[in-house]
Amino acid sequence: MFLINCPYCGERDQSEFSAGGEAHIVRPKQPTELSDDQWAEFLFMRKNIKGVQFERWNHAHGCRKWFNMIRDTSNDKIHAVYKMGEKPPTK
Amino acid sequence: MKNKYSIFSLIKNAFSYHENWQRAWRDPEPKKEYDVVIIGGGGHGLASAYYLAKKHNITNIAVLEKGWIGGGNTGRNTTIIRSNYLWDASAGLYDHALKIWEGLSQELNYNIMFSQRGVMNLAHNLQDVRDLKRRTHANRLNGIDAVWLNTEEVGKFCPIINTSQNIRYPVLGGTLQKRAGTARHDAVAWGYARGADAMGVDIIQNCEVKGIKKNGDSVEGVETTKGFIKTKKIGVVAAGHSSVIASMVDLKLPLESKPLQALVSEPVKPIIDTVVMSNAVHAYVSQSDKGELVIGAGTDAYLSYTQRGSHDVVEGTLKAILELYPIFSRMKMLRQWGGIVDICPDASPIISKTHIKGLYFNCGWGTGGFKATPGSGDLFAHTIANDEPHKLNSSFNINRFVSGDLVDEHGAAAVAH
Numbered sequence: 396m397f398l399i400n401c402p403y404c405g406e407r408d409q410s411e412f413s414a415g416g417e418a419h420i421v422r423p424k425q426p427t428e429l430s431d432d433q434w435a436e437f438l439f440m441r442k443n444i445k446g447v448q449f450e451r452w453n454h455a456h457g458c459r460k461w462f463n464m465i466r467d468t469s470n471d472k473i474h475a476v477y478k479m480g481e482k483p484p485t486k
Numbered sequence: 487m488k489n490k491y492s493i494f495s496l497i498k499n500a501f502s503y504h505e506n507w508q509r510a511w512r513d514p515e516p517k518k519e520y521d522v523v524i525i526g527g528g529g530h531g532l533a534s535a536y537y538l539a540k541k542h543n544i545t546n547i548a549v550l551e552k553g554w555i556g557g558g559n560t561g562r563n564t565t566i567i568r569s570n571y572l573w574d575a576s577a578g579l580y581d582h583a584l585k586i587w588e589g590l591s592q593e594l595n596y597n598i599m600f601s602q603r604g605v606m607n608l609a610h611n612l613q614d615v616r617d618l619k620r621r622t623h624a625n626r627l628n629g630i631d632a633v634w635l636n637t638e639e640v641g642k643f644c645p646i647i648n649t650s651q652n653i654r655y656p657v658l659g660g661t662l663q664k665r666a667g668t669a670r671h672d673a674v675a676w677g678y679a680r681g682a683d684a685m686g687v688d689i690i691q692n693c694e695v696k697g698i699k700k701n702g703d704s705v706e707g708v709e710t711t712k713g714f715i716k717t718k719k720i721g722v723v724a725a726g727h728s729s730v731i732a733s734m735v736d737l738k739l740p741l742e743s744k745p746l747q748a749l750v751s752e753p754v755k756p757i758i759d760t761v762v763m764s765n766a767v768h769a770y771v772s773q774s775d776k777g778e779l780v781i782g783a784g785t786d787a788y789l790s791y792t793q794r795g796s797h798d799v800v801e802g803t804l805k806a807i808l809e810l811y812p813i814f815s816r817m818k819m820l821r822q823w824g825g826i827v828d829i830c831p832d833a834s835p836i837i838s839k840t841h842i843k844g845l846y847f848n849c850g851w852g853t854g855g856f857k858a859t860p861g862s863g864d865l866f867a868h869t870i871a872n873d874e875p876h877k878l879n880s881s882f883n884i885n886r887f888v889s890g891d892l893v894d895e896h897g898a899a900a901v902a903h
Binding site (some may be wrong): 439 | 739741742743787788790791828831
């Protein structure tokens with residue numbers, strides 16, 4: 396349980412948000428040309444990192460907008476929040 | 487040779503104030519090389535080592551545990567055992583485990599306090615009723631005991647449940663598996679550890695795996711905090727940390743690790759003599775032999791390795807518990823904790839070899855691995871020893887995520903998994 400700084404609404408309780416999993420997994424441009432292995436990679440395989448991870452969140456009980464977040468999954472500390480389509484901040 | 491535990495050994499040791507019991511397992515330093523290295527000294531890992539030694543005559547085994555044995559999810563679960571899963575593959579897997587549970591105390595010469603007190607699953611809406619009835623029929627076709635109870639029968643079987651039809655989610659009925667029940671989780675780890683150790687397995691605690699050494703497409707050994715250990719076969723049974731181990735060989739798994747919480751109340755006199763779970767409202771309760779109510783809460787919806795869990799998850803569970811069991815309204819909760827569970831997209835486990843020769847994974851048990859401990863160990867041992875799955879775990883291979891042949895058990899898994 397922690398606070399999330401929504402890029403549109405400001406700091407809110409985590410229970411207002413829903414987690415959308417790993418970020419920056421690009422939807423295949425030509426789905427029909429994918430092999431079964433590539434589909435499995437896109438649909439199911441995840442890095443599931445213990446440490447700093449890039450992920451998507453949705454402010455489900457707020458503005459309902461999606462955004463990206465960099466969070467350390469070993470201690471739930473949030474490093475950065477940035478909007479969809481933006482490049483992740485480098486620090 | 488281990489001394490046998492019996493009433494006579496108990497009396498004999500009483501004379502020396504129980505100060506001279508033989509130690510249950512050794513505390514060895516790792517050897518240079520093993521035939522098999524098991525990563526993870528929880529129930530599943532220790533059971534895997536036990537069955538490798540017992541059934542496959544491979545005794546040169548090390549079980550590496552980064553903390554202490556049974557200190558992860560084995561000591562953090564809510565100790566429920568059942569096998570009423572929907573699909574044939576799961577029914578085979580979980581009932582195989584249940585059959586081993588039934589004779590396990592005798593086999594291990596260790597009282598695991600297995601208690602077949604029954605597990606009841608409640609239905610709160612028409613879809614629940616349809617799903618649970620379907621599951622009951624599927625169970626019976628697979629030879630698993632299951633009965634459907636109507637609201638009145640539910641009330642008779644567990645009188646403290648509020649079966650009034652005037653609550654928000656009234657009880658419309660439920661299923662009952664009488665062979666299901668509970669066992670003492672720590673005793674399971676200790677019993678398997680003692681049994682495996684007696685056959686020569688080295689249980690090495692406080693030894694964390696830092697890397698896996700490969701030569702081409704096969705494994706050569708593991709780098710640990712106690713030095714390099716050579717081996718040709720590695721069985722990974724690391725639960726929530728499976729992906730961390732997999733990343734050491736650049737392998738991605740279809741897993742997400744999340745905190746799952748449980749809590750216990752202050753101890754009270756016997757009040758609930760079965761296990762009741764309710765998927766729709768997420769209430770799940772039983773009573774330990776000590777008298778504590780054992781309550782299983784849900785997972786946090788986000789990935790995390792923090793072993794804590796959020797407060798709102800506990801709050802939601804307790805709200806549902808209070809509506810179903812008004813009698814608990816003044817109970818005090820004593821302890822709360824979290825464990826990291828590795829969840830597969832189809833809520834079924836992976837017991838499988840990988841494309842790397844000599845590397846095997848037993849993971850993805852998600853929120854409900856405890857019930858399968860003996861079966862999982864037995865089948866994983868078979869898979870490692872023969873480099874081929876047993877027919878009972880052939881459906882639980884890693885390739886099902888490529889072929890699409892998933893074993894979707896979200897319905898049967900749900901809460902009390």
